[in-house]
Amino acid sequence: MSEHVTRIDDLPIRDELRGKSPYGAPQLDVPVRLNTNENPYPLPEPLVARIAERVTEAARELNRYPDRDAVELRTELARYLTRTGGHQVTKDQVWAANGSNEVLQQLLQTFGGPGRTAIGFEPSYSMHALIARGTGTGWISGPRNDDFTIDVAAAERAIAEHRPHVVFITTPNNPTGNAVPAEAVLALYEAAQAARPSLVVVDEAYVEFSHGDSLLPLLDGRPHLVISRTMSKAFGAAGLRLGYLAADPAVVDAVQLVRLPYHLSSVTQATALAALEHTDTLLGYVDQLKRERDRLVAELRAIGYDVTESDANFVQFGRFEDAHAIWRKILDRGVLVRDNGVPGWLRVSAGTPAENDAFLDAVRDLKKELSA
Numbered sequence: 001m002s003e004h005v006t007r008i009d010d011l012p013i014r015d016e017l018r019g020k021s022p023y024g025a026p027q028l029d030v031p032v033r034l035n036t037n038e039n040p041y042p043l044p045e046p047l048v049a050r051i052a053e054r055v056t057e058a059a060r061e062l063n064r065y066p067d068r069d070a071v072e073l074r075t076e077l078a079r080y081l082t083r084t085g086g087h088q089v090t091k092d093q094v095w096a097a098n099g100s101n102e103v104l105q106q107l108l109q110t111f112g113g114p115g116r117t118a119i120g121f122e123p124s125y126s127m128h129a130l131i132a133r134g135t136g137t138g139w140i141s142g143p144r145n146d147d148f149t150i151d152v153a154a155a156e157r158a159i160a161e162h163r164p165h166v167v168f169i170t171t172p173n174n175p176t177g178n179a180v181p182a183e184a185v186l187a188l189y190e191a192a193q194a195a196r197p198s199l200v201v202v203d204e205a206y207v208e209f210s211h212g213d214s215l216l217p218l219l220d221g222r223p224h225l226v227i228s229r230t231m232s233k234a235f236g237a238a239g240l241r242l243g244y245l246a247a248d249p250a251v252v253d254a255v256q257l258v259r260l261p262y263h264l265s266s267v268t269q270a271t272a273l274a275a276l277e278h279t280d281t282l283l284g285y286v287d288q289l290k291r292e293r294d295r296l297v298a299e300l301r302a303i304g305y306d307v308t309e310s311d312a313n314f315v316q317f318g319r320f321e322d323a324h325a326i327w328r329k330i331l332d333r334g335v336l337v338r339d340n341g342v343p344g345w346l347r348v349s350a351g352t353p354a355e356n357d358a359f360l361d362a363v364r365d366l367k368k369e370l371s372a
């Protein structure tokens, strides 16, 4: 065997990938894991049984390629959006892929790419910038206020100046938790249309946890608006890998130019359809998680931490001189939270009541140590 170890940077990789590290939260074996905004509740047994049934049916036809257009699944996703989103959505307005990350990648492959740019208002979901890099799209980091709200006037100026081809707005925002008001989204959409026009992607991965409503009704009369959703968070199905978008049917037609043929396996489609049959049970956990989120906000404030207003299933708390050192101290107490690299702040996902108690005990204890 050769002793020679090839390093990534010895390979003839693209220049923009040199020296970079892959995205990913540490997957550590810790008693309480509150770091990736997953739903802490396993799927209910009747749903597990229904998945087994539908996957068995799909298995009998695995010699064939899946439905390339995922028509049944898109129809059911449209039905779900219509029922919960306050807006009539048809299957022609819905597209699905392996996680919303793949949806976003297809959007950037279609509307971004070499010689084009995308803007996001940071701190926000870091995958937007990483998918931009992976698709050769230039990335522009737009501003936020100190309280993590979007400074609309500054954002409008940035859009007018850079004329990006794609604008990302995450609401509720990850990792800060706060929602973006509809008026702000409308103002940025108008600015983006005046500048180019560009595609405006509203990432609503956490919208089911919000105190407010989905922005789906804004799709009416706005052909360059896209709402991106996922089954990874509220549906409690992160392992399924199913994301989707709602937009003008022309956007759905456009992403088909770049999607790989048969990108969504029959097994994935069958599993997602089974989960959608159990929407009401799955969304029942959402109310419980929202209550736990509100409890985390209240108790963290009572302990004396700063907390950002949250419309998601996680809470950003601080402020710390050295957030990473605090992350480590919480980990030493058996609780894994997330250091997203926002200076002074950490993020904790709402878990089960017992997990949240363990987290609150840990940070209460830590507060004593820090003020001792």
Ligand SMILES: *Cc1c(COP(=O)(O)O)cnc(C)c1O
Pocket (backbone or CB within 6 Å): 037, 098, 099, 100, 101, 102, 125, 170, 174, 203, 205, 229, 230, 231, 232, 233, 238, 241, 242, 243
């Ligand atoms: C978790 C998350 C997603 C979900 O990605 P999937 O690929 O669907 O699991 C998308 N956007 C944001 C802002 C997220 O936090």
